[in-house]
Amino acid sequence: MNDLAHLRRSLDGDLVAPGHPDYDTARRPVDPAHQDARPRFVIRCASAADVARGLAYARDTGTPVVPRGGGHCFSGRSSTTGIVLDLQRLRDIAFDGDRAEVGAGARLAQVYTALHARGRTIPAGCGATVGIAGLALGGGIGLLGRVHGLTSDRLVAARVVLADGRTVDCDAEREPDLFWALRGAGGGQFGVVVSLAFDTVPEPIATRFALRWRRPPHADLIAAWQEWAPDAPDAVTADLALGEEAVLFGASLLDEATTRELLQGFCDAVGAAPEADVQGGMPFHRLKRSFEDLDAPSGAIPRSRSAFFSRPLRPATIDALTAALSGGRRLNFTAMGGAYGRVPADATAFAHRGERFMLQLVAPTADPWLDASWAAAYAESSKRVYPNFPDLRLEDWPTAYHGANLDRLRAVKRRYDPDRCFAFPQSL
Ligand SMILES: Cc1cc2nc3c(=O)[nH]c(=O)nc-3n(C[C@H](O)[C@H](O)[C@H](O)COP(=O)(O)OP(=O)(O)OC[C@H]3O[C@@H](n4cnc5c(N)ncnc54)[C@H](O)[C@@H]3O)c2cc1C
Structure with a gap:
């Protein structure tokens, strides 16, 4: 019989229900916007078997269930009124040569630190507490991406607990459709990943x-950036954050003098001199850490909407977007191109290969500027949106997230999760 007492006794980890002293901490995701959700209970999973036990209970009782890695999802997909499968305890990292086997509960800072100790790294994002699984399953954009591609492009295998409780290993040969779908469709769609194997790259010295x-x-700044950054050498990733101030920041695998020359060219095109901080010879993990405060959650995560662009914004649109950039409103431009675009769009689930840049608009909650400005920008975009930046107000979300990969993804969903155990607003 699969009652709660039996489930509790059978776990390698533990079960945290209302009344438990840890309930309030265990139930909360990072984003305050989603912290009201009160799950029936949280299983702090200590093994793949715990995940299977939690799924069996959810199946038998018809209780909704979601996996949680770092808990950063913009639209609260790792929260529920049912069961949260918290994977934080599954965070061991082991090595087999240059291949790193990473527990799905690991956070980015832990992954970078463990890889650095071996002189290795992976292309991944900046947020220290972001979960490696949530990031990689939706793609994974970061400062080495123009050289080495998405985080998911370095994924070579994954272990997954399926809705029916089976644990499968997938890679290019085993369960290849599942492996294809895990690389870029977004987390929580096909099963609960318990570990991920990455083909690591040497940790570079950077500027x-x-x-x-x-x-x-x-x-x-925008006019010059959108012509320059997406076509810069792959070794240079320069992102632009605009608010009341503006910062062009990033990493270059070129030496300091060459990097300074490139940046000077950009500043000449802008026609205004910045305060410049350029430091060569920096091990990549240090560089990464130095940028953590740029996107670390500090209490509230503001609202944001985004889109990919394959052509430059028109001057009139730029004027409209920048007319009132005050009071916490921000435009974040992320350079794509380079290695991101060298993988065919149907080779993995990540459908956004030919894009030049991503624009994220950020504003305080309830600021009407966000929707109006986003609509103006979206009209000129590729009408494609990064699955790791989910947006509940998107109307055309199936094609926006998945483009031409949508039909194949739906077929994989039908095969691996026929009863839609893993379901949330905007899930496949
Ligand atoms: C501060 C901050 C910084 C960020 N920086 C970057 C960045 O630099 N680059 C970038 O590309 N993105 C970035 N993001 C976006 C980030 O990639 C997504 O929010 C990502 O989904 C977070 O993963 P998580 O595990 O932390 O979140 P969670 O909320 O735990 O998970 C996200 C989704 O994945 C599912 N999921 C989690 N773990 C598993 C698993 N093991 N198996 C199956 N499904 C799972 C969840 O159910 C949920 O649907 C950032 C977000 C924040 C808040």
Whole structure:
């Protein structure tokens, strides 16, 4: 009989229900916008078997269930009124040569640190507490991506507990459709990943740069950036964050002098000199850590909407977007191109290969600027949206997230999760 007492006794980890002293901590995801959800209970899974036990209970009782890695999902997909399968305890990292076997509960800072100890790294994001599983299952964009591709492009295998309780290993040969679908469709769709194997890359020595304009010429910066950054050498990733101030920041695998020359070219095109902080010879993990505060959650995660672009924004649109950049409103431009675009769009589930850049608009909750400005930008975009930046207000979300890969993804979903055990708003 699969009653709660039996489930509790059978676990390698533990079960945290209302009344448990840890309930309030265990139930909460990172984003305050989703912290009201009160799950029936949280299983702090200590093994793949715990995941299977939790899924069996959910199946037998018809209780909704979601996996949680780092708990950063913008739209609260790792929260539920049912069962949260918390994977934080599954965070061991082991090595087989240059291949790293990473527990699905590991956070990015832990992954970088463990890889650094071996002189290795992976292309991945900046947020220290972001979960490696949530990041990789939706793609994974970061400062080495223009050289080495998405985090999911370095994924070579995964162990997954399926809705029916079976644990399967998938890679290019075993369960290849599942492996294809795990690389970029977004987390929580096909099963609960318990470990991920990555083909790591040597940790580079890099040049770090941060150029700051205190009174930025917003329109000139965007106009120059969108022509330059997506076509810069792959070794250079320069992202642009615009608010009341503007910062061009990133990493270059070129030496300091060459990097300075490239940045000077950009500043000449802008026509305004910044305060420049350029430091060569920096081990990549240090560079990465130095940028953590740029996107670390500090209490509230503001609202954001985003889109990919394969062509530049028109001057009139730039003027409209930058007309009122004050009071916490921000435009974050992320350079794509390079290695991101060298993988065919149907080779993995990540459908956004030919894009030049991503624009994320950020604003305080309830600021009407966000929807109006996003709509103006979206009209000129590729109408494609990064699955790791889910947006509940998107109307055309199936094609926006999955493009031409949608039909194949739906077929994989039918095969691996026929009863839709894993379901959330905007799931496949
Ligand atoms: C501060 C911050 C910084 C960020 N920086 C970057 C960045 O630099 N680059 C970038 O590409 N993205 C970035 N993101 C977006 C990030 O990639 C997504 O929010 C990602 O989904 C977070 O994963 P998580 O495990 O932390 O979140 P969670 O909320 O735990 O999970 C996200 C989704 O994946 C599912 N999931 C989690 N673990 C598993 C698992 N083991 N098996 C199956 N499904 C699972 C969840 O159910 C949920 O649907 C950032 C987000 C934040 C809040």
